[in-house]
Amino acid sequence: xxxxxxxxxxxxxxxxxKNFEPKHIFECGQCFRWNREEDGSYTGVAYGKVxxxxxxxxxVIFSNxxxxxxxxxxxxxxxxxxDYDEIKLKLSKDETLRKAIEFGEGIRILRQDEWEILISxxxxxNNRIPMIxxxxxxxxxxxxDFIEEYNGKKYYSFPTAEALNHLSVDDIxxxxxxxxxxxxxxxxxxxxxxxxxxxAIKNVSTEDARKDLILFPGVGPKVADCIMLFSMNKPDAFxxxxxxxxxxxxxxxDEDTKLKDIQKYSQNRFGELAGFAQQYLFYYARELxxxxxx
DNA sequence: CGTCAGGTCTCTA
DNA sequence: TAGAGACCTGAC
Numbered sequence: 001x002x003x004x005x006x007x008x009x010x011x012x013x014x015x016x017x018k019n020f021e022p023k024h025i026f027e028c029g030q031c032f033r034w035n036r037e038e039d040g041s042y043t044g045v046a047y048g049k050v051x052x053x054x055x056x057x058x059x060v061i062f063s064n065x066x067x068x069x070x071x072x073x074x075x076x077x078x079x080x081x082x083d084y085d086e087i088k089l090k091l092s093k094d095e096t097l098r099k100a101i102e103f104g105e106g107i108r109i110l111r112q113d114e115w116e117i118l119i120s121x122x123x124x125x126n127n128r129i130p131m132i133x134x135x136x137x138x139x140x141x142x143x144x145d146f147i148e149e150y151n152g153k154k155y156y157s158f159p160t161a162e163a164l165n166h167l168s169v170d171d172i173x174x175x176x177x178x179x180x181x182x183x184x185x186x187x188x189x190x191x192x193x194x195x196x197x198x199x200a201i202k203n204v205s206t207e208d209a210r211k212d213l214i215l216f217p218g219v220g221p222k223v224a225d226c227i228m229l230f231s232m233n234k235p236d237a238f239x240x241x242x243x244x245x246x247x248x249x250x251x252x253x254d255e256d257t258k259l260k261d262i263q264k265y266s267q268n269r270f271g272e273l274a275g276f277a278q279q280y281l282f283y284y285a286r287e288l289x290x291x292x293x294x
Numbered sequence: 295c296g297t298c299a300g301g302t303c304t305c306t307a
Numbered sequence: 308t309a310g311a312g313a314c315c316t317g318a319c
Contacts (some may be wrong), residue, residue: 029300108298125301131316132300178315185304220302282300297319304313 003080005070012062012070019084020060021106022053022222026285028107029243032120032133033140042148045140047073050150064150077106087276094269096251097277099287100284107279109145110230114189115221116158122218123185124226131176138175143167162244166186183218189214202232209234214252221259229275238266238274246291247281 014020026034026042033052034044041054041063045290051074052063075081088105092098110168119139124132136158141160144272160255164172165188173181191198201209206228225239240248240262248262249255252269270277285291 038316098301121300122302127301127315128298128299128317130318173315176316179313180302222301226300239300243300286300299316299318302314304311306311307309 003075003135005067009279010064012065012067012074013061014062017060019088019106020055020057020078020108021104022055022060024104024106024283025078025108025110026053028104028279029129029241029286030110030226030279032129032136036093037151042122043153044107045157046077046110046153046221048145049073049146050147050155052150064202065200070231077110077111078266082108084108086164087273091280093272094277097280100280102286103144104280104283107276107283109235109275109279112231113158114202114227114231115161117227118191118198118213118216118219119158119164119184121223121226121230122187123166123177123180125180125218125220125223127178129154134154135178137170139164161188161191165192170191180218183216186217202228202234206234206236210237212254219243221263229278229285235275236267236272238263238270240266241282242284243282244278247285250291 006013007017022042025186029046029269034042036042041052043050043052049065049069051065053062054141063071065074068130083228088101092101092194117123119130123135140156140158144156147155149156162265164184167185169181177184190196196212201212204212207226210221210224211217214221215228222239226235227238228237228242229239240259245259245262249257253262253265266277
Protein backbone atom coordinates (compact mmCIF):
# COMPACT_ATOMS: atom_id res chain seq x y z
CA UNK A 1 0.00 0.00 0.00
CA UNK A 2 1.25 3.47 -0.85
CA UNK A 3 1.76 5.43 2.31
CA UNK A 4 1.70 9.17 2.46
CA UNK A 5 3.05 9.92 5.89
CA UNK A 6 3.84 12.98 7.94
CA UNK A 7 6.06 12.93 11.01
CA UNK A 8 5.67 15.61 13.67
CA UNK A 9 5.54 16.04 17.44
CA UNK A 10 6.26 12.42 18.24
CA UNK A 11 3.50 11.36 15.87
CA UNK A 12 3.14 9.69 12.53
CA UNK A 13 0.13 10.67 10.45
CA UNK A 14 -0.88 8.42 7.60
CA UNK A 15 -2.92 10.39 5.10
CA UNK A 16 -6.00 8.95 3.37
CA UNK A 17 -5.70 5.40 4.58
CA LYS A 18 -8.15 2.77 3.41
CA ASN A 19 -8.97 -0.49 5.17
CA PHE A 20 -7.86 0.68 8.59
CA GLU A 21 -10.34 1.11 11.41
CA PRO A 22 -8.90 0.93 14.95
CA LYS A 23 -12.07 -0.49 16.50
CA HIS A 24 -12.26 -3.23 13.89
CA ILE A 25 -8.59 -4.07 14.17
CA PHE A 26 -8.38 -4.17 17.95
CA GLU A 27 -11.74 -5.75 18.63
CA CYS A 28 -11.83 -8.51 16.07
CA GLY A 29 -10.38 -10.93 18.57
CA GLN A 30 -6.75 -11.13 17.52
CA CYS A 31 -5.09 -9.16 20.32
CA PHE A 32 -5.49 -8.63 24.04
CA ARG A 33 -3.19 -5.79 25.02
CA TRP A 34 -4.87 -2.88 23.21
CA ASN A 35 -7.34 -0.80 25.18
CA ARG A 36 -9.81 1.83 24.17
CA GLU A 37 -9.24 5.29 25.65
CA GLU A 38 -12.00 7.72 26.57
CA ASP A 39 -11.42 9.65 23.34
CA GLY A 40 -11.99 6.51 21.26
CA SER A 41 -8.34 5.98 20.40
CA TYR A 42 -6.50 2.78 21.38
CA THR A 43 -3.30 2.38 23.35
CA GLY A 44 -1.30 -0.81 23.48
CA VAL A 45 2.08 -2.43 23.81
CA ALA A 46 3.85 -4.44 21.15
CA TYR A 47 7.50 -5.30 20.61
CA GLY A 48 8.40 -3.39 23.77
CA LYS A 49 6.89 -0.10 22.61
CA VAL A 50 3.82 1.85 23.70
CA UNK A 51 1.68 3.23 20.89
CA UNK A 52 -1.57 5.13 20.66
CA UNK A 53 -3.66 4.76 17.50
CA UNK A 54 -6.47 7.05 16.45
CA UNK A 55 -8.34 7.95 13.31
CA UNK A 56 -9.42 11.41 12.22
CA UNK A 57 -11.40 11.40 9.02
CA UNK A 58 -9.40 9.25 6.65
CA UNK A 59 -6.12 9.83 8.44
CA VAL A 60 -4.61 7.35 10.86
CA ILE A 61 -2.59 8.85 13.69
CA PHE A 62 0.12 6.91 15.50
CA SER A 63 1.11 8.80 18.65
CA ASN A 64 4.14 8.28 20.88
CA UNK A 65 6.32 7.09 18.04
CA UNK A 66 8.59 8.25 15.24
CA UNK A 67 9.47 7.45 11.66
CA UNK A 68 12.20 5.03 12.62
CA UNK A 69 9.89 2.85 14.73
CA UNK A 70 7.14 3.18 12.17
CA UNK A 71 9.37 1.71 9.52
CA UNK A 72 11.00 -0.82 11.80
CA UNK A 73 7.94 -2.01 13.72
CA UNK A 74 4.56 -0.56 12.96
CA UNK A 75 4.48 -0.81 9.19
CA UNK A 76 4.88 -4.55 9.46
CA UNK A 77 2.83 -4.93 12.66
CA UNK A 78 -0.21 -3.37 11.02
CA UNK A 79 0.32 -5.38 7.85
CA UNK A 80 0.48 -2.16 5.84
CA UNK A 81 2.18 -3.83 2.89
CA UNK A 82 -0.88 -5.94 2.13
CA ASP A 83 -3.60 -5.06 -0.35
CA TYR A 84 -6.85 -5.55 1.55
CA ASP A 85 -8.91 -4.23 -1.39
CA GLU A 86 -7.92 -7.29 -3.36
CA ILE A 87 -8.74 -9.67 -0.50
CA LYS A 88 -12.13 -8.04 0.07
CA LEU A 89 -12.94 -8.13 -3.62
CA LYS A 90 -12.26 -11.86 -3.81
CA LEU A 91 -14.10 -12.74 -0.62
CA SER A 92 -17.09 -10.51 -1.45
CA LYS A 93 -18.25 -12.95 -4.10
CA ASP A 94 -19.68 -14.82 -1.13
CA GLU A 95 -22.85 -13.02 -0.04
CA THR A 96 -22.42 -13.66 3.69
CA LEU A 97 -18.84 -12.48 3.56
CA ARG A 98 -19.86 -9.42 1.59
CA LYS A 99 -22.05 -8.41 4.53
CA ALA A 100 -19.44 -9.33 7.10
CA ILE A 101 -16.82 -7.29 5.23
CA GLU A 102 -19.15 -4.32 4.98
CA PHE A 103 -19.57 -4.55 8.74
CA GLY A 104 -15.88 -4.90 9.61
CA GLU A 105 -14.42 -3.09 6.61
CA GLY A 106 -11.41 -1.76 8.51
CA ILE A 107 -10.08 -5.06 9.84
CA ARG A 108 -6.41 -5.85 9.34
CA ILE A 109 -4.60 -8.89 10.66
CA LEU A 110 -1.79 -7.80 12.97
CA ARG A 111 1.61 -9.44 12.77
CA GLN A 112 2.24 -10.07 16.42
CA ASP A 113 5.10 -11.70 18.28
CA GLU A 114 5.01 -15.50 18.14
CA TRP A 115 5.91 -16.10 21.78
CA GLU A 116 3.41 -13.57 23.10
CA ILE A 117 0.65 -15.01 20.93
CA LEU A 118 1.51 -18.56 21.95
CA ILE A 119 0.99 -17.65 25.61
CA SER A 120 -1.98 -15.40 24.88
CA UNK A 121 -3.95 -18.09 23.12
CA UNK A 122 -3.00 -20.82 25.56
CA UNK A 123 -4.57 -18.46 28.10
CA UNK A 124 -7.67 -18.05 25.93
CA UNK A 125 -8.80 -21.68 26.16
CA ASN A 126 -12.23 -21.97 27.77
CA ASN A 127 -11.85 -18.44 29.08
CA ARG A 128 -13.46 -15.03 28.73
CA ILE A 129 -11.89 -12.09 27.00
CA PRO A 130 -11.81 -9.77 30.08
CA MET A 131 -10.21 -12.58 32.09
CA ILE A 132 -7.65 -13.28 29.35
CA UNK A 133 -6.74 -9.60 29.24
CA UNK A 134 -6.40 -9.43 33.00
CA UNK A 135 -4.16 -12.50 33.11
CA UNK A 136 -1.87 -11.19 30.36
CA UNK A 137 -1.67 -7.73 31.92
CA UNK A 138 -0.82 -9.20 35.31
CA UNK A 139 1.90 -11.40 33.84
CA UNK A 140 3.33 -8.35 32.07
CA UNK A 141 3.20 -6.08 35.13
CA UNK A 142 4.88 -8.64 37.32
CA UNK A 143 7.35 -10.27 34.99
CA UNK A 144 7.76 -7.97 32.00
CA ASP A 145 9.92 -4.85 31.85
CA PHE A 146 8.61 -1.42 32.70
CA ILE A 147 8.57 0.61 29.50
CA GLU A 148 7.17 4.02 30.34
CA GLU A 149 4.24 5.93 31.70
CA TYR A 150 1.91 7.18 29.01
CA ASN A 151 -1.14 9.34 29.71
CA GLY A 152 -0.94 8.49 33.39
CA LYS A 153 -0.72 4.72 32.94
CA LYS A 154 2.28 2.48 33.34
CA TYR A 155 3.10 0.07 30.54
CA TYR A 156 5.08 -3.15 30.64
CA SER A 157 6.48 -5.37 27.92
CA PHE A 158 5.29 -8.94 27.61
CA PRO A 159 7.51 -11.22 29.73
CA THR A 160 10.12 -13.29 27.94
CA ALA A 161 10.19 -17.09 27.96
CA GLU A 162 13.26 -16.88 30.14
CA ALA A 163 11.49 -14.69 32.71
CA LEU A 164 8.54 -17.07 32.97
CA ASN A 165 10.73 -20.16 33.00
CA HIS A 166 12.21 -19.02 36.32
CA LEU A 167 8.79 -19.04 38.00
CA SER A 168 6.75 -21.68 39.79
CA VAL A 169 3.35 -22.85 38.58
CA ASP A 170 1.81 -21.05 41.55
CA ASP A 171 3.46 -17.76 40.53
CA ILE A 172 1.85 -18.06 37.12
CA UNK A 173 -1.49 -19.24 38.48
CA UNK A 174 -1.58 -16.23 40.78
CA UNK A 175 -1.78 -14.09 37.63
CA UNK A 176 -5.34 -15.38 37.09
CA UNK A 177 -4.29 -17.95 34.50
CA UNK A 178 -6.09 -20.79 36.28
CA UNK A 179 -5.52 -24.35 35.11
CA UNK A 180 -3.60 -22.98 32.11
CA UNK A 181 -0.73 -21.98 34.39
CA UNK A 182 1.00 -25.32 33.98
CA UNK A 183 0.76 -25.05 30.20
CA UNK A 184 2.25 -21.56 30.25
CA UNK A 185 5.17 -22.68 32.38
CA UNK A 186 5.70 -25.67 30.15
CA UNK A 187 5.71 -23.45 27.05
CA UNK A 188 8.23 -21.12 28.72
CA UNK A 189 10.39 -24.13 29.46
CA UNK A 190 10.26 -25.46 25.90
CA UNK A 191 10.98 -22.08 24.31
CA UNK A 192 13.64 -20.98 26.80
CA UNK A 193 15.47 -24.30 26.46
CA UNK A 194 15.15 -24.07 22.66
CA UNK A 195 13.49 -27.45 22.39
CA UNK A 196 11.26 -25.78 19.83
CA UNK A 197 12.26 -22.62 17.98
CA UNK A 198 8.99 -20.73 18.05
CA UNK A 199 10.39 -18.15 15.62
CA ALA A 200 11.30 -20.75 13.00
CA ILE A 201 7.90 -22.38 12.75
CA LYS A 202 6.61 -19.73 10.35
CA ASN A 203 9.09 -20.97 7.76
CA VAL A 204 7.40 -24.34 7.28
CA SER A 205 4.06 -25.11 5.63
CA THR A 206 0.81 -24.39 7.45
CA GLU A 207 0.20 -28.10 7.88
CA ASP A 208 3.65 -28.72 9.38
CA ALA A 209 3.48 -25.60 11.53
CA ARG A 210 0.20 -26.84 13.01
CA LYS A 211 1.85 -30.14 13.93
CA ASP A 212 4.77 -28.34 15.56
CA LEU A 213 2.53 -26.04 17.58
CA ILE A 214 0.35 -28.85 18.88
CA LEU A 215 3.46 -30.23 20.58
CA PHE A 216 3.04 -27.47 23.17
CA PRO A 217 0.73 -28.64 25.97
CA GLY A 218 -2.40 -26.52 26.01
CA VAL A 219 -2.21 -25.96 22.27
CA GLY A 220 -4.83 -27.78 20.21
CA PRO A 221 -6.03 -27.16 16.66
CA LYS A 222 -7.87 -23.92 17.45
CA VAL A 223 -5.06 -22.28 19.38
CA ALA A 224 -2.51 -23.47 16.80
CA ASP A 225 -4.49 -21.79 14.02
CA CYS A 226 -4.70 -18.57 16.04
CA ILE A 227 -0.95 -18.54 16.52
CA MET A 228 -0.35 -19.14 12.82
CA LEU A 229 -2.84 -16.54 11.71
CA PHE A 230 -2.01 -13.79 14.18
CA SER A 231 1.76 -14.13 14.40
CA MET A 232 3.13 -16.29 11.60
CA ASN A 233 1.64 -14.70 8.52
CA LYS A 234 -0.29 -17.80 7.54
CA PRO A 235 -3.59 -16.46 6.20
CA ASP A 236 -4.86 -19.89 5.22
CA ALA A 237 -5.19 -20.82 8.91
CA PHE A 238 -8.82 -20.83 10.04
CA UNK A 239 -9.29 -20.90 13.82
CA UNK A 240 -12.70 -22.22 14.79
CA UNK A 241 -13.86 -20.91 18.13
CA UNK A 242 -17.42 -20.94 19.44
CA UNK A 243 -18.31 -17.79 17.48
CA UNK A 244 -16.92 -19.02 14.18
CA UNK A 245 -18.62 -22.38 14.71
CA UNK A 246 -21.91 -20.59 15.29
CA UNK A 247 -21.59 -18.30 12.31
CA UNK A 248 -20.51 -21.12 9.99
CA UNK A 249 -23.40 -23.29 11.09
CA UNK A 250 -25.83 -20.39 10.88
CA UNK A 251 -24.94 -19.36 7.33
CA UNK A 252 -23.36 -22.39 5.70
CA UNK A 253 -23.85 -25.67 7.54
CA ASP A 254 -26.16 -27.69 9.77
CA GLU A 255 -26.21 -27.32 13.52
CA ASP A 256 -23.79 -29.53 15.42
CA THR A 257 -21.38 -29.94 12.54
CA LYS A 258 -18.13 -31.45 13.76
CA LEU A 259 -15.14 -29.11 14.00
CA LYS A 260 -13.16 -31.16 11.53
CA ASP A 261 -15.96 -30.90 9.00
CA ILE A 262 -16.22 -27.13 9.49
CA GLN A 263 -12.45 -26.93 9.07
CA LYS A 264 -12.58 -28.88 5.81
CA TYR A 265 -15.51 -26.92 4.47
CA SER A 266 -13.89 -23.56 5.25
CA GLN A 267 -10.54 -24.52 3.81
CA ASN A 268 -12.33 -25.63 0.69
CA ARG A 269 -14.57 -22.60 0.41
CA PHE A 270 -12.15 -19.83 1.39
CA GLY A 271 -8.80 -21.44 0.55
CA GLU A 272 -5.73 -19.22 0.90
CA LEU A 273 -7.87 -16.40 2.28
CA ALA A 274 -9.58 -18.46 4.99
CA GLY A 275 -7.94 -16.51 7.80
CA PHE A 276 -9.22 -13.18 6.53
CA ALA A 277 -12.67 -14.68 6.10
CA GLN A 278 -12.46 -15.94 9.67
CA GLN A 279 -11.72 -12.47 11.00
CA TYR A 280 -14.57 -10.79 9.15
CA LEU A 281 -16.97 -13.57 10.19
CA PHE A 282 -15.83 -13.58 13.82
CA TYR A 283 -16.26 -9.83 14.20
CA TYR A 284 -19.63 -9.92 12.43
CA ALA A 285 -20.89 -12.81 14.56
CA ARG A 286 -19.67 -11.52 17.89
CA GLU A 287 -20.76 -7.90 17.46
CA LEU A 288 -24.21 -8.97 16.24
CA UNK A 289 -24.56 -12.02 18.49
CA UNK A 290 -25.29 -14.23 15.48
CA UNK A 291 -26.27 -17.78 16.32
CA UNK A 292 -26.01 -17.22 20.04
CA UNK A 293 -28.45 -19.38 21.92
CA UNK A 294 -30.46 -17.69 24.62
C1' DC B 295 -26.52 -22.13 43.17
C1' DG B 296 -25.88 -23.89 38.26
C1' DT B 297 -24.15 -22.34 33.81
C1' DC B 298 -20.80 -20.91 30.76
C1' DA B 299 -16.78 -18.67 28.56
C1' DG B 300 -11.97 -17.56 22.22
C1' DG B 301 -10.55 -25.48 24.14
C1' DT B 302 -7.55 -29.02 25.54
C1' DC B 303 -6.41 -33.02 28.09
C1' DT B 304 -7.42 -37.47 29.92
C1' DC B 305 -9.76 -41.54 30.21
C1' DT B 306 -12.79 -45.09 28.43
C1' DA B 307 -15.06 -48.19 25.04
C1' DT C 308 -10.81 -43.05 16.85
C1' DA C 309 -14.49 -40.93 18.95
C1' DG C 310 -17.08 -39.16 22.86
C1' DA C 311 -17.79 -37.72 27.68
C1' DG C 312 -16.00 -35.07 31.82
C1' DA C 313 -12.95 -32.20 34.17
C1' DC C 314 -10.83 -27.91 34.50
C1' DC C 315 -9.35 -22.04 37.21
C1' DT C 316 -12.26 -18.30 37.75
C1' DG C 317 -15.88 -14.99 38.14
C1' DA C 318 -20.10 -12.87 36.15
C1' DC C 319 -24.96 -13.71 35.53
